[in-house]
Amino acid sequence: MSWAGPFQQPIGKSPSQPDTSEAAVVFDPLIPTLLCLSHLRWSFVYQRPQHLMSRFAREYNVLFFEEPVPTDEAEPWLEVRPDEEGVQILVPRLPAGLEAQRTQAALRTLLDTYLERLEVEDLVLWYYTPMSLGFTRHLQPSTVVYDCMDELSAFDGAPPDLLEHERELLERADLVFTGGHSLWEVKRELHGNVHAFPSSVDIAHFATARAFQNNPPDQAGIGRPRLGFYGVIDERFDVALLDQVAALRPDWQFVMIGPVVKIDPASLPRRPNIHFLGGKTYDELPQYLAGWNVALMPFALNESTRFISPTKTPEYLAGGCPVVSTPITDVVRSYGKSGVVLIADTPEKFVAACEKALDLAADRPAFLEHADRVLGDMSWDRTQAQMKEQIECLR
CATH class of the missing domain: 3.40.50.2000 (Glycogen Phosphorylase B;)
Known part of the structure; x- marks a missing residue:
């Protein structure tokens, strides 16, 4: 060499x-x-x-x-x-x-x-x-x-x-x-x-979220239940959906992690139960995921999301979180009948899916076993x- x-x-x-x-x-x-x-x-x-x-x-x-x-x-x-x-x-x-x-x-x-x-x-x-x-x-x-x-x-x-x-x-x-x-x-x-x-997915990396971890300081003071998202917040993110869901359930806390790109930060919803924590490193993500009850994929349904296959879907499952997503074609095709990824297309249905996901998360051993079967040998x-x-x- x-x-x-x-x-x-x-x-x-x-x-x-x-x-x-x-x-x-x-x-x-x-x-x-x-x-x-x-x-x-x-x-x-x-x-x-x-x-x-x-x-x-x-x-x-x-x-x-x-x-x-x-x-x-x-x-x-x-x-x-x-x-x-x-x-x-x-x-x-x-x-x-x-x-x-x-x-x-x-x-x-x-x-x-x-x-x-x-x-x-x-x-x-x-x-x-x-x-x-x-x-x-x-x-x-x-x-x-x-x-x-x-x-x-x-x-x-x-x-x-x-x-x-x-x-x-x-x-x-x-x-x-x-x-x-x-x-x-x-x-x-x-x-x-x-x-x-x-x-x-790198299952070993995200599976560390399944073990108890101290919450990062900027998440530790946020109440529960916590419903979280990480990723780029851009034109693919349904800002209005997040706002409406947060309004329907003011007792839930929504943790949003990721850089804001190509959209005006002023357009983001500002409610007491929505927390924008900014970008985090790949190594930090499991620490935040460990403190969530449900993981979210509130993608807008537009031209920019028509063909996406989100990496975060299997990452959330490997980290031990049930997932609620809007009906992105590849998500529905790959996970829609999985029982661990729930699909909803309106604010009211999204809330109902999150309630079901919270029930799934409550029986943690059964959920983790089910999630592992869905992930299989993916890597x-x-x-x-x-x-x-x-x-x-x-x-």
């Missing part, structure tokens, strides 16, 4: 700029390099990309290339940050206000320079965003993977040419994975090698192994 570092000067930076890549970066030229091109930042919310890439890093050199960050500096440069899970995080820093064509050229130069520095020969390209084609279509990988975890074109603020880029990516891709069965049904009409890999390790098998069949 060779060491491409420590990098005393990040790619593209002038000697006058401070060094941010003092840690040594491990690179093994004898194994393939997986370049993951993501619209999500590694340090934002720990979800599908982080689960998969941290596991691929056990067998591949994994480079996680994020979208650019604007800087006041005059020249583009690439921040290289070794992650503790063996993934190299690459963050392009570009001068603010750079126009589109020059942005693509700068990204291509930064990426090419880094790949040349590592002397990468065996390359796998893994796309989460088709928009990355603008600076990667010239590369010559052994395999191209498109992991379509969401229908990005349905999200607020989606680039107008995203669908055009996706059509090109589907032509180039050797292999397409989808984040759920609903997406698979759509993408299989557009590509001949599509495989559904719904959201999975991110299994999902990653099956994906790797599909890739290796093409290499």
